[in-house]
Amino acid sequence: MKNFPVFVFPVSLEFYLSARHTHKQLLTVYNPYDFSVNFKVLCTAPNKFTVIDPEGLIAPQSCIDIVVRYTQPSVLHCNTTEKFRITMYDRNTQQALGKRDIPTKLLEGEPINPTLESLGDSFHPLSSRVTPQKQAEEHMHVKCNHLHHREHQPVNVVAVAVSICCIAALLLPTQPETVVESQFPEWLHIGSNLKLVFSFVLGLVSMLVLRP
Incomplete structure (x- = not known):
């Protein structure tokens, strides 16, 4: 048997005698590998449990849920x-790749709900009491800070420079599809596709500069 890690969640199962909803649970088996694997589920007490689909196939980088009752x-x-x-097998050779044991236990009573546990003290939510004048002052303080931040927000020099370059490029003559005489040097002509790129970049930079 090879020693491939087998990933199963949860790592253990706890059933409660007085809680019928715990008598049915799920085991999730993961296959993080880039190839499909077969799996088989065995148990030390098959007379106590039933497992739906105890054998099957797990696709690459996938998982399955096994229902245990x-x-x-x-x-x-x-x-x-x-x-x-839970044992994984190579799909082609049926050689065992790895295994994982999941302990289970039947407990008396019912599971304890952590949210209902009491630590002996009684805690209650607090309500904030703020006078109307205090609320108005806090609102004005937040508004002033916002305006102060906008007034002192530095201008993005790089964005402005890129905008100027794009505008200058768009003002250059477009390179014609056929050879024609032009009053501008040939190296000043740019293709229409390149102008579309400059237009797109100019739009993005304009949104960046003009956003609030």
Whole structure:
């Protein structure tokens, strides 16, 4: 067997005896490689679980979800650790590439909701009390700072220089498709496609300079 890492989430499963919604869970198997792989799921206690599609194919850089059901939840099975083994195989040679064991356990009771846990103290949200005059002063302060920032915003010298160059290029005569006499030197003529490029750049720079 080769030693390719097998990526599975979550790394363990916990089922709760009194919470029926936990008796069905998902295992997500990832294939980060650039080739397809086959997979197979084995279990140390197949009489306690059912697995939908325990074998299959995972496309390159893809993942699949494996549905695991705890079919025989019982007090006698609580706190006993079982394991699922997920093995990846080469699609062509069927040689094992790697494996990953996922421990599972059936626990008594129900899962604890962290949001409902209490630390012994009672916390309440605070409301800010601001007088109307204070609100007006804060609003005016923010508005003044905004105007001050706009007044002192430096002009983008590079953008202005690029705009001037583009305008100058657009004022040059267009190079004709056929050879004709012109009063301007031939090196001053530019193609129509190049003028389209200068027009596009001028539009972008204008948006940059004129934006608030």
